[in-house]
Amino acid sequence: VPMDAPVSVWPRQIACASCALKPLCEAVDPVPRGLPAVECRVRLERGDALFEAGAPQSSLYAVRAGFLKLTADVEGSGPHIVRFLLPGDAAGLEGFGSRRHAFSAVALEQCEVCEVPLRRAQVLADSFPAVGAHVRGLVARELSQAERRCVVLAHRSAAQRLADFLLDLASRWSERGYSAQAFRLPMDRREIADHLGLTIETVSRLLTDFRERGWASVHGRQVVLHEMESLRACPRQT
Amino acid sequence: VPMDAPVSVWPRQIACASCALKPLCEAVDPVPRGLPAVECRVRLERGDALFEAGAPQSSLYAVRAGFLKLTADVEGSGPHIVRFLLPGDAAGLEGFGSRRHAFSAVALEQCEVCEVPLRRAQVLADSFPAVGAHVRGLVARELSQAERRCVVLAHRSAAQRLADFLLDLASRWSERGYSAQAFRLPMDRREIADHLGLTIETVSRLLTDFRERGWASVHGRQVVLHEMESLRACPRQT
DNA sequence: CGCGATCTTGAACACGGTCAACTGACGTGG
DNA sequence: CCACGTCAGTTGACCGTGTTCAAGATCGCG
Numbered sequence: 001v002p003m004d005a006p007v008s009v010w011p012r013q014i015a016c017a018s019c020a021l022k023p024l025c026e027a028v029d030p031v032p033r034g035l036p037a038v039e040c041r042v043r044l045e046r047g048d049a050l051f052e053a054g055a056p057q058s059s060l061y062a063v064r065a066g067f068l069k070l071t072a073d074v075e076g077s078g079p080h081i082v083r084f085l086l087p088g089d090a091a092g093l094e095g096f097g098s099r100r101h102a103f104s105a106v107a108l109e110q111c112e113v114c115e116v117p118l119r120r121a122q123v124l125a126d127s128f129p130a131v132g133a134h135v136r137g138l139v140a141r142e143l144s145q146a147e148r149r150c151v152v153l154a155h156r157s158a159a160q161r162l163a164d165f166l167l168d169l170a171s172r173w174s175e176r177g178y179s180a181q182a183f184r185l186p187m188d189r190r191e192i193a194d195h196l197g198l199t200i201e202t203v204s205r206l207l208t209d210f211r212e213r214g215w216a217s218v219h220g221r222q223v224v225l226h227e228m229e230s231l232r233a234c235p236r237q238t
Numbered sequence: 239v240p241m242d243a244p245v246s247v248w249p250r251q252i253a254c255a256s257c258a259l260k261p262l263c264e265a266v267d268p269v270p271r272g273l274p275a276v277e278c279r280v281r282l283e284r285g286d287a288l289f290e291a292g293a294p295q296s297s298l299y300a301v302r303a304g305f306l307k308l309t310a311d312v313e314g315s316g317p318h319i320v321r322f323l324l325p326g327d328a329a330g331l332e333g334f335g336s337r338r339h340a341f342s343a344v345a346l347e348q349c350e351v352c353e354v355p356l357r358r359a360q361v362l363a364d365s366f367p368a369v370g371a372h373v374r375g376l377v378a379r380e381l382s383q384a385e386r387r388c389v390v391l392a393h394r395s396a397a398q399r400l401a402d403f404l405l406d407l408a409s410r411w412s413e414r415g416y417s418a419q420a421f422r423l424p425m426d427r428r429e430i431a432d433h434l435g436l437t438i439e440t441v442s443r444l445l446t447d448f449r450e451r452g453w454a455s456v457h458g459r460q461v462v463l464h465e466m467e468s469l470r471a472c473p474r475q476t
Numbered sequence: 477c478g479c480g481a482t483c484t485t486g487a488a489c490a491c492g493g494t495c496a497a498c499t500g501a502c503g504t505g506g
Numbered sequence: 507c508c509a510c511g512t513c514a515g516t517t518g519a520c521c522g523t524g525t526t527c528a529a530g531a532t533c534g535c536g
Contacts, residue, residue, distance in 0.1 A: 477536100478535100478536090479534105479535090479536080480533100480534090480535095480536105481532105481533085481534085481535105482531100482532080482533075482534095483530105483531080483532070483533085484529100484530080484531065484532085485528105485529080485530075485531085486527105486528085486529080486530095487526100487527090487528090487529105488525105488526085488527085488528105489524105489525080489526075489527095490523105490524095490525075490526090491522105491523095491524090491525090492521105492522095492523090492524105493520100493521080493522080493523090494519105494520085494521075494522090495518105495519090495520085495521100496517105496518085496519090496520105497516105497517085497518080497519105498515105498516080498517075498518095499514105499515080499516070499517090500513105500514090500515085500516095501512100501513090501514085501515100502511105502512085502513090502514105503510100503511090503512085504509105504510085504511080504512100505508105505509090505510085505511105506507105506508095506509080506510095
């Protein structure tokens with residue numbers, strides 16, 4: 001299905017109204033002199049990198065359509081997938097610390113991304129306290145999410161991690177106004193495993209396990225969650 | 239040794255010059271009207287909470303002396319220790335997202351903490367772009383560190399995690415101008431285990447293992463690192 | 477239809493967890 | 507002064523979750 005075709009059954013796009021970087025994108029009044037414009041609709045194919053770990057942070061990004069993964073290379077094993085980006089998510093904010101991107105952002109499929117030049121973000125954040133506070137909030141929210149992921153990785157079993165992952169995706173779809181029960185996984189098993197610190201075999205086994213219990217049916221990349229409560233209460237042991 | 243005794247061999251304090259919140263603390267010119275003052279020298283005893291998870295974020299904090307842990311309660315197992323705070327570290331920034339603290343901060347021993355009222359931080363960040371950028375940088379640096387911890391928890395073995403932990407502490411002491419080779423652990427084995435997603439038994443075994451290999455000698459809470467390179471290259475298997 | 481990539485399933489193994497006993501430091505009280 | 511209790515840490519034996527290695531199954535696509 002080409003990008004310009006009508007929207008598929010499973011939503012891939014998001015309206016600007018619910019974009020995380022909306023305050024950095026929309027027109028302001030008065031427009032500060034020399035304010036760089038937002039470059040919209042950067043296009044990526046599956047496997048293309050939006051930015052690479054270690055590269056200077058030159059822009060912030062917002063996903064408009066499609067999905068990306070944030071990856072960190074860890075010596076001695078495969079890459080870790082820090083986070084998956086859904087339409088409306090922002091990326092590149094972690095670079096504010098060191099002026100360099102800490103991770104790489106790679107497209108999982110055809111993507112459309114809006115690019116906010118760093119100078120624009122700075123000028124707006126410096127000129128409008130509300131924008132500055134918004135940016136602080138975005139970074140802080142990502143921070144508390146990241147630390148919550150640490151908790152999960154450190155203290156929960158494989159089944160609990162996978163259940164948490166599915167429920168997290170569900171709630172993110174739901175936040176965007178789509179069904180929390182049924183959606184399509186934009187990533188393959190290997191990417192799920194790399195994200196959760198598991199192996200593809202374990203992920204596969206657990207998914208069939210969930211299916212046999214009637215908690216969720218996962219066929220290929222198509223997910224339907226039947227018993228969110230059971231998934232949420234998924235016990236530590238088998 | 240009582241707290242009022244002369245400074246011990248192992249440093250516990252930090253100068254304001256290297257405090258993460260210095261730009262929010264020191265005098266500014268011109269002073270904005272109604273700028274709340276910094277409350278310095280809040281004192282805590284071992285076990286006291288500086289703030290509790292879920293409480294409204296009313297201030298930012300900087301550790302002046304002593305050590306704290308940031309904890310998150312995870313249902314079904316003990317608390318997870320998200321991070322340890324050393325003198326000079328800041329806390330409470332993760333609340334910028336939700337206006338509530340995501341974690342609890344608890345003193346590991348007698349502590350002295352400076353408290354920056356949130357209003358002060360906001361006013362300064364809004365009035366001085368450099369301060370705003372500094373705060374963004376602080377939160378972003380914490381974010382990239384948190385995501386790096388996720389990588390470690392997801393993809394490295396118990397021995398590697400413990401080695402990473404010791405090396406991280408070493409480099410943080412070194413940043414503060416103290417020896418990276420020899421220092422005192424401010425936390426007990428349980429707290430190390432809760433931080434790394436391990437058990438006290440595993441931590442204990444690995445420490446004696448490191449000692450037998452001559453990589454590090456850990457007697458009680460006293461640490462001396464002999465072969466940082468070996469620790470850094472610590473292999474996945476035994 | 478056939479090839480390759482992705483996913484699933486099975487069997488053996490190992491890392492780290494669990495349970496339990498032991499050690500040593502420290503403090504209290506007889 | 508030493509017996510005792512407590513608590514943190516260490517050590518050992520066993521076990522289970524999740525990995526590893528190796529076959530199959532399934533799907534997409536030429």
